[in-house]
Amino acid sequence: MSIVVKDVVKRFGNHLALNQVSVEVPSGALVALLGPSGSGKTTLLRIIAGLETADEGSVHLHEEDAGDLDVRDRNIGFVFQHYALFRHMNVADNIGFALKMRGRPKKEISDRVNELLRLIQLDDVGSRLPSQLSGGQRQRVALARALAARPRVLLLDEPFGALDAKVRKELRDWLRRLHSEIHVTSVFVTHDQEEALELADRIVVMSQGRIEQIGTPDEVYHHPANAFVMKFLGQVNLFHGRVEDGEVVLGANDKDAVVGYVRPHQFEITRHPIGKPSWPALVVYVNAAGVQVRIELRLTDDDRSLEVIVSQDAFRELALKTGEAVFVRPKEMKVFRDDVADYAI
Amino acid sequence: MEFNKSVREDPWYLRVPLILFSVLFIGIMVIGPMVNVFAQGLELGLGVAFAAMAHPHALHALRLTLTAAVIAIVLNVTFGIAVAWAIARFRFRGKAVLTSLIDLPFSVSPVIAGLIFVLLFGAYGFIGPLELSPVAQRIGNTIILGFVGLVLAWLNSEFNLLSFAFRPRWARLILVLGFAGLGCIQPVTDLDRIQIVFAVPGIVLATAFVTFPFVARELIPVMEAIGPEEEEAARTLGASGWQMFWYVTLPNMKWGLLYGVLLCNARAIGEFGAVNVVSGKLAGRTDTLPIYIEKLYQGFGAVQTASAFAISSLLCCLALLTLVFKTYLEWKNRQYLQEQVKKEAS
Numbered sequence: 001m002s003i004v005v006k007d008v009v010k011r012f013g014n015h016l017a018l019n020q021v022s023v024e025v026p027s028g029a030l031v032a033l034l035g036p037s038g039s040g041k042t043t044l045l046r047i048i049a050g051l052e053t054a055d056e057g058s059v060h061l062h063e064e065d066a067g068d069l070d071v072r073d074r075n076i077g078f079v080f081q082h083y084a085l086f087r088h089m090n091v092a093d094n095i096g097f098a099l100k101m102r103g104r105p106k107k108e109i110s111d112r113v114n115e116l117l118r119l120i121q122l123d124d125v126g127s128r129l130p131s132q133l134s135g136g137q138r139q140r141v142a143l144a145r146a147l148a149a150r151p152r153v154l155l156l157d158e159p160f161g162a163l164d165a166k167v168r169k170e171l172r173d174w175l176r177r178l179h180s181e182i183h184v185t186s187v188f189v190t191h192d193q194e195e196a197l198e199l200a201d202r203i204v205v206m207s208q209g210r211i212e213q214i215g216t217p218d219e220v221y222h223h224p225a226n227a228f229v230m231k232f233l234g235q236v237n238l239f240h241g242r243v244e245d246g247e248v249v250l251g252a253n254d255k256d257a258v259v260g261y262v263r264p265h266q267f268e269i270t271r272h273p274i275g276k277p278s279w280p281a282l283v284v285y286v287n288a289a290g291v292q293v294r295i296e297l298r299l300t301d302d303d304r305s306l307e308v309i310v311s312q313d314a315f316r317e318l319a320l321k322t323g324e325a326v327f328v329r330p331k332e333m334k335v336f337r338d339d340v341a342d343y344a345i
Numbered sequence: 346m347e348f349n350k351s352v353r354e355d356p357w358y359l360r361v362p363l364i365l366f367s368v369l370f371i372g373i374m375v376i377g378p379m380v381n382v383f384a385q386g387l388e389l390g391l392g393v394a395f396a397a398m399a400h401p402h403a404l405h406a407l408r409l410t411l412t413a414a415v416i417a418i419v420l421n422v423t424f425g426i427a428v429a430w431a432i433a434r435f436r437f438r439g440k441a442v443l444t445s446l447i448d449l450p451f452s453v454s455p456v457i458a459g460l461i462f463v464l465l466f467g468a469y470g471f472i473g474p475l476e477l478s479p480v481a482q483r484i485g486n487t488i489i490l491g492f493v494g495l496v497l498a499w500l501n502s503e504f505n506l507l508s509f510a511f512r513p514r515w516a517r518l519i520l521v522l523g524f525a526g527l528g529c530i531q532p533v534t535d536l537d538r539i540q541i542v543f544a545v546p547g548i549v550l551a552t553a554f555v556t557f558p559f560v561a562r563e564l565i566p567v568m569e570a571i572g573p574e575e576e577e578a579a580r581t582l583g584a585s586g587w588q589m590f591w592y593v594t595l596p597n598m599k600w601g602l603l604y605g606v607l608l609c610n611a612r613a614i615g616e617f618g619a620v621n622v623v624s625g626k627l628a629g630r631t632d633t634l635p636i637y638i639e640k641l642y643q644g645f646g647a648v649q650t651a652s653a654f655a656i657s658s659l660l661c662c663l664a665l666l667t668l669v670f671k672t673y674l675e676w677k678n679r680q681y682l683q684e685q686v687k688k689e690a691s
Contacts, residue, residue, distance in 0.1 A: 051577055071580045078581040084574035088596045097592075098582035149583060 002027040002185040003048060003153060008057035010043055010209075017043045019209040021057070025202075028183045030176075032196035035206035036232070041189045042157055044206070048187065049155050050074050062152060072101075074153075077146030077184075081158040083138045085130035091141050092117070092126035098149035116144040119178070136167040143175075147184070156188035160195065172199055193233045197221060205229050227259060227336040236261040237306050239333070250277070260333045264309040268329045269295070269318060278329045281306065283322050288315060295320065297328055382661055386654035389647060397641075397652030398659055402629045406637040407659070409545065413620075413633065414613035417553040419492045421609050422602070425560025429598075433568035434576075447562065450555050458554050459622025466541035466550075486528035494524030499595070500674075543625030548633060551619040556609045563605035567598045607671055614663055634660050 003025040010018040018040045025031050033041035046052040048059055050071035059066045066074055085094050093100075095116050096109040117123050120140040130138055139159060146154060159175070160168040176199055179186060190196050196203050197217045205212045205220055205228075212232075213225040224230040239260040241250040250260070270278070284305065285296040293315040297306045306328065310318075320326065386394050397403060431437075432444055450458060498517040541547045575597065579589040595602075617635040624631040626640065634656065641653035 049581060051581070071577075072583045072585065075583075076581060078578065080574050080578060082574060084578040086575055086578070086593055086596075097579070097584075101579075101583040101585075101588055145578075145582065 002029070002062060003187065004058075004060040005044070005048065006058045006060075008044070008047060008054045008059065010040070010047060010052065010055050016209050018047070018054070021206075021209070021211055023204055023211065023214065025185060025187060027185055029201045030179050030186045030199065031188075032200035032203045033187060033189045033206060034191070034193060034196040034203050034232070035212075036191060038208070039206040040209040041191075041204075041206050045155050045157055045187060045189050048153070049076050049078050051078070075149070075151050077149070077151035077154045079139070079142050079146050079154070079156040079159050081161050083130070083142040083162075085138060085142055085145070087130055090127050090129055091122070091133070094130065094141060095145045095148050097145060102149065112148060116148060119147075120144045134167075135163050136171055139163065139171060140174075143178075147182070151184065154184045154186040156186065158189050158191070160192075161190075168195075175199065197233070205232060207232070224334065227261065230261045230334055230336070235264050235307060237264065258335050258337050260330075260335045262330045262333050264294070264307045265292070266330060266332045267306070267308045267310075268331055269297075269308060269310060269314075269320070270327045270329065271318070273327045275329060278327045281326055281328045283320050283324045283326060286320060286322055288312070297326070299328075300325075379661060382654055382657045386651060386656075386658040388654070389651040393648060393651050394655035394658070397655040400652075402632060403634075403637060403656055403659075405629050406632045406634045406656075409548065409632070410614055410634040412545070413549045413552045414610055415493065416489055416549045417556050417613045418606055418609050419489055420553045421557050421560045422496075422606060424557055425564055425605060426602075428561045429564035429568050430594075432565050434573055444565075447558050450558055455555055455616070455618030456622055459551050459619040461554070462547055462550050462623050463542050466547065483529055487525050488528070490528030491521055491525030494521040497524075542623050543627070544631060547623035548620050548631060551623045552613045552616050555616055555619050556612045559609040559612065560602065560605035563601045563608070564598055567601035568594075571597050603671070603674065607667055611664060611667055614660065 003023070005021060005023045008018050008021045009016075021040070021044060023031075023044070033044060035041045043052060047054050048061075048066075050066065050069060054067075061069075061074060061076075086097065089097070092110075092113050096113045099109045099112060113126065114123075117126055120143065122137060122140060122144075125133065125137065125141075130141065133141065139162075143156075143159075160171055163171065172195060188199070200217060202214065203217055203220050204214050207228050213220050213229045215223070215225075220229055221233050224233065230236060239250050239262065240257065241260060242257055273280075280300040281297040282300060283295060284298050287294040292309045292311055295308045295310065295315075297308055298304070299306065308328065318326075428443070428447065432440060498520045501517075501520075541550065575593050576589055579593045584592065615635060616633075617639070620633050621636055621639075624633065624636060626632060626636055628637075628640075632640070638653050638656050638660070641649050641656065644650075644653075
């Protein structure tokens with residue numbers, strides 16, 4: 001294990017930012033800390049880095065208790081959300097900073113800087129100031145700077161948060177490739193579930209200072225541990241109901257109340273009722289622009305809307321128009337006993 | 346001069362009066378009186394003016410004024426950086442109180458500032474006169490001049506003061522040690538009086554007191570605007586506290602610090618009220634330039650008056666010199682940035 005966080009508690013005044021959090025990160029892994037803002041994910045990252053100290057619990061880096069280690073002795077690379085490049089230094093000096101602080105000879109520093117500039121595909125910007133770079137370039141320089149001293153652990157705080165969608169996607173692919181090349185143990189914080197699902201080997205889902213689930217992207221998406229994870233990892237439609245003889249019955253909301261969750265693509269739309277359950281509904285809105293078609297339905301029985309996603313092929317076959325009456329059937333439903341309180345992103 | 350589009354398109358009846366008003370106001374309020382000072386100083390000829398400036402008492406007053414200003418700057422830079430750091434980077438109880446206390450010298454009358462020290466260190470004061478042994482005097486001199494060397498080395502490396510020399514680290518060290526050594530061997534400041542009030546230490550204290558908000562006031566907003574991220578980045582990259590300060594914090598706040606020092610210097614050189622109370626006005630011993638001017642002006646005869654204005658011109662020149670120095674640094678820095686861009690383009 002490269003990073004072992006055990007029972008960490010952190011308070012800011014009366015606010016409990018982290019409540020008994022334990023995480024293990026294997027060597028060479030790329031782990032995402034995923035959660036809404038205020039879930040404590042950035043605090044956890046800063047505690048691993050040594051920028052904050054835990055009130056209780058311990059952090060081990062490579063079997064070594066990091067509790068007494070100062071930030072500078074932890075040998076970590078940290079990439080800040082807003083880059084935090086040294087604004088008065090040019091790109092080369094920024095990247096070479098860690099080696100300069102370690103008193104390495106000038107030749108070695110400039111060799112390493114050139115090597116890293118090649119790695120981030122910015123060979124010719126060494127003498128520019130950070131203010132002369134685009135957001136994506138700055139983020140790559142920040143990454144190169146963090147990697148310069150060959151850290152044992154790379155920590156990234158919302159690394160793509162401040163970038164526009166296209167650059168974000170490019171950088172994401174690039175980081176994935178980079179990680180498969182240099183295999184440094186990495187932890188990144190994000191509130192974007194898509195980013196976490198696409199990039200990470202393992203995802204740690206957090207909310208309100210607690211860990212909700214740890215697992216591979218496949219596990220957390222297809223087998224969410226609770227309603228929060230289900231809701232946070234993608235859009236869902238909610239159905240209230242109760243359990244009767246091991247079967248879920250929708251509607252009537254009293255004892256043994258449960259909540260069923262269906263993702264938009266887990267519905268089937270038909271012209272005629274097939275199987276059970278199959279609910280009559282009206283087509284309210286259709287948006288066919290994109291890879292898939294987004295359809296808003298209104299259930300005829302209890303007047304609520306459903307969000308459904310179907311493939312372009314299926315949509316063409318059905319030839320749906322707004323106002324038409326159809327039947328909708330959930331192909332799969334996740335049921336949790338307790339609904340969690342609403343959260344904000 | 347280049348105007349942006351919206352200004353250029355403003356109607357003439359708005360543009361012309363505004364420009365005229367600004368020029369007139371500065372002419373009447375600033376340039377006119379300044380020219381008058383020089384004119385009156387030269388009324389009885391260059392000879393009288395130079396004689397007034399070359400008078401031993403005048404020279405002593407000049408030296409004392411500069412000494413007090415330098416020590417006040419040293420104290421206030423140290424204090425200003427410390428307090429700006431504390432306020433911008435830490436959360437603690439009483440921060441609001443501390444922030445408003447910094448402004449105290451702005452709101453308190455300089456006369457009261459002077460009286461504070463008389464009541465503390467005067468012959469019958471709360472603490473009374475302090476003694477400064479010759480050894481302590483030398484140590485003080487060494488520290489103060491060493492700091493001056495440090496500031497010069499920093500100015501040189503940050504603002505590219507001398508483009509040709511003093512760039513490497515050893516040159517910086519020599520500059521600092523050289524100045525410190527000078528202070529050790531030859532006391533260049535007048536820190537030898539045993540008492541504080543009616544003596545040089547009192548003047549220095551009063552000057553430092555009335556000028557201490559300048560540096561801190563300039564630095565707090567600068568440090569708050571920059572934020573702690575770059576400093577944290579430096580720490581994660583292996584910088585020690587001192588390295589972080591020298592390579593990241595200080596270069597980031599250099600313009601704020603420079604303006605603070607210049608304001609502090611201008612006020613320190615011109616301070617009259619507080620110094621007037623503590624100095625005791627002993628000619629050739631505790632007269633600063635403003636006090637010396639006041640005494641000359643109160644004296645009888647045309648020569649006295651002309652001398653007062655001649656020395657006022659000297660004070661004006663010091664102020665202008667500060668302004669020129671500031672402009673030079675800004676120009677130098679711009680040139681450096683342009684060079685960087687050019688280097689990159691080629």
